[in-house]
């Protein structure tokens with residue numbers, strides 16, 4: 362299989378995304394030479410580490426490795442402290458390199474630690490989940506969660522390279538693959554109707570890790586992300602914000618379940634996107650037929666599409682969901698600004714949405730969307 366390369370064209374810190382098969386054991390090839398001569402620190406979790414740390418160590422035999430337990434709980438003050446202590450105890454200096462080998466949790470945590478230690482050392486993302494390969498490893502958003510909400514302490518800090526080895530996805534549990542798929546179809550919903558048609562045809566193959574379909578899906582997703590990030594790195598205009606489609610709702614649902622694995626991030630995003638579609642239809646911005654197409658596709662891909670399909674949320678009242686949304690950092694002036702879909706392939710930020718319509722959307726999301 363050929364190796365695909367995309368470029369994230371940022372003025373001060375441009376980098377490449379490398380996508381292909383068998384990349385881990387030669388990962389040093391894509392790390393700038395002056396960086397790979399310093400101390401190397403590989404941060405991973407027990408699952409990614411068990412399967413892939415040894416192959417990566419073939420590329421960086423001198424590296425020191427920290428293996429964390431798996432799970433969102435790592436994205437915490439305690440998790441961050443542990444990583445910073447490991448780097449400082451290991452005498453990291455400004456020429457050291459941190460490699461984040463794992464899913465979005467390890468990538469977000471490792472990226473933030475790299476941004477903070479010694480006021481910033483270089484880092485490389487080696488994403489091993491579908492979600493991380495198509496979204497979180499690209500674009501430099503790094504963060505931990507706090508008791509107030511998700512990703513509330515973080516930094517924009519770009520990696521020096523992203524190396525997406527598609528082989529790593531073969532060991533990913535089916536549920537995690539589906540959750541990652543939600544972030545793929547998000548690009549189609551917000552900016553690429555043709556990609557949506559392609560996913561309708563090929564989504565099953567992507568989930569089965571068919572090499573050609575997987576390459577195409579990861580490449581198309583990363584190309585969208587790279588273009589958006591290059592144009593609006595720090596979410597200062599409304600372009601990068603579009604990537605948060607479904608996330609204000611989704612983050613609130615995740616928070617209510619304490620990020621404990623009962624609802625994965627991508628699963629929450631899939632439900633959140635359907636709530637955002639419902640909102641868009643109610644505002645008269647999106648044809649009902651497109652909401653239906655989106656719903657059918659997500660269902661066919663095995664994703665939950667409404668709040669009432671999550672047993673753990675059964676007793677959760679609408680006001681709790683609204684309250685959790687207030688702390689989302691995308692909520693400007695209460696929960697009045699949302700990303701809406703104006704028909705599959707087009708999205709925009711819509712301001713001044715009344716709390717009442719949001720409440721109605723949540724209430725109807727608590728009955729299975731038809």
Ligand code: NAD
Pocket residue numbers: 406407408409412431432433436463464465466467469489490491492493496497498499500501502503511512529530531532533534537540626627
């Ligand atoms: P994750 O990192 O928790 O990984 C999911 C599970 O898969 C974990 O149990 C992990 O141990 C396991 N795993 C990882 N790679 C594996 C492999 N190859 N084989 C078998 N098991 C493997 O979760 P995720 O879905 O990758 O990422 C979710 C996180 O990403 C959330 O914290 C979310 O907020 C964040 N995120 C960040 C951005 C961003 O722009 N920075 C974007 C989207 C999501």
Ligand code: GLY
Pocket residue numbers: 496497499500502601604605
């Ligand atoms: N995942 C949202 C962003 O990177 O902006």
